[in-house]
Amino acid sequence: METTLDLSTLNLAVVLPELTLIVFAILVMAADVFATPKNPAPRQWTPWIALAGVVAAAIVNLSVSGREVTLFQGAAILDKFAVGLNYIILLATGLGILLSVKYIPRINKQVGEYYALTLLTATGMMMMGAALDLITLFLALEIFSLALYILSGLNRTSPRSTEAAIKYFLLGAFSSAFFAYGGALIYAGTGTTQYYGIAQVTAAGLANTPLLYAGIALLVAGFGFKVSLVPFHSWTPDVYQGAPTPVTAFMSVGTKAAAFAAFFRVMLVALPFSYGAWSMPLALLAVITMAVGNFAALQQRSLKRMLAYSSIAHAGYILTALAGGAAEGADAALFYLFTYAFMNIGAFAVVMALEEMGAEDAMQDRAKGLGKTHPIMAFLMAIFMFGLSGMPPLAGFYGKVLLFEAAVAGGMIWLAIAAVAFTAVGAVYYLRVIANMYFADPVDESADEVNRSLPLDVGLAIAVAGTILVGVFPGFWMNAFQQSMALFGG
């Protein structure tokens, strides 16, 4: 046991991107304090301060990339995987802020708190990818979850928004108890909470197998809730529908990216020697998730609920790569989540422009005839829908190819075939939106205003550019996410 305090292990560069975001979150709150009813200007700066924070964190992230360091006696790590996840989270946060600029002041006057919480959520999400210890992982998970509970209930005048927050909070707290119990049982079974330590103990066959397996099962349930795998998905459509749309857009990508990154790291770094025990259950979960997500999405009248079920289906696709157990799966998942950030936030941005004041939702009927009334919006939505359905040459296609390749690399050919079949089912509801836009007549002529603003247009432009460019030139981005994870003993 080491008794001296070794400061050389306190390498703060590892968490510098996160620290940058925290500093800017404090700046946002400070600016908010100076706003008075007579002088509201500082409050109007908060989105731009937050956006500056995201850009600054991205620059810091670039400057720390290309290294592989651990921190705090192996509680956190900076590797290509963590850096890649940071980019995805920052992208989602930046787009989410652009969507919020005009929307949030309409529903809640406390905009400063909103942007501060958004930045702190992003901090927690980034720590998820860096965690190399179950304690760090649990804390990161709670940091971003607690902030998201508040964000989803931000519209305190809408019973739908507070109801979404209550549902998310109750089920979230319930699932984090499972998550913590899973971590506790793994600790009880192996005697350590560090990923490398767990891998060492299980490799040597010294773990208490029943405790370890029970712990893995509970941990999977906890992750399953966060990434919304069936049967832990019941909160997803309700929260996605009830939460303010910019929050939904941000959290649909951010939560999924962060939780999947941590899921991959736990499974591939800490528990690779229990692969035989968890691969088949995860494969079955992936099949049920893809089935329920795709078939339920077919029946939705609300566009936000349809996108919620589609996000459940996408969780299933990503899980196929994890069930394969190959290290390429982690790279494929990162690349896929990167493309998903553009496509999904773009789709939610269009829904946000379509929704009526105060309704916080848009029905399928709202899209009818959009091709005639608002050709640009319809075109953008069509790109996002094609992208999400996995149509080449858009970004979603290569992501899916990589995911299913990883499943095949792990020897799960049947799983890859099932995933392709469900992708075909998924195409039906994405293409139906496009058909509604171009081949149906507008239902209600009076309600055909579209709420656009300059920040929203910028966000949409970035999203559509990403969806097309990453799809047309995938090589560079695939390299950026290749061989990303620092594996145990690798």
Next chain:
Amino acid sequence: MVPTFYYLILSAVLFTIGAVGVLTRRSILIIFMCVELMLNSVNLTLVAAARQWGNFNGHIFVFMIMAVAAAEVAVGLAILISHYRLTGSTDVSKIHLLKW
């Protein structure tokens, strides 16, 4: 000395009671309390395991869970109050605005 195994059984029982409570109770406040019971059973597991293995990871984990549980209650009660102001109810069976 009481074997560690007994503590693990006790905490599993407590965890199950908490989980069943969350699933069956209708008042949101009682559900909060059941979640707290689940988290405390986790703490018991961690402390028992920490004694078994003779290291401090479990103890530190317990402190973190306590801090998180406190934050969780603060956020949860705030959300509950904002919901109660709009609807005048803390009954989960009356939460059904959002469905298909």
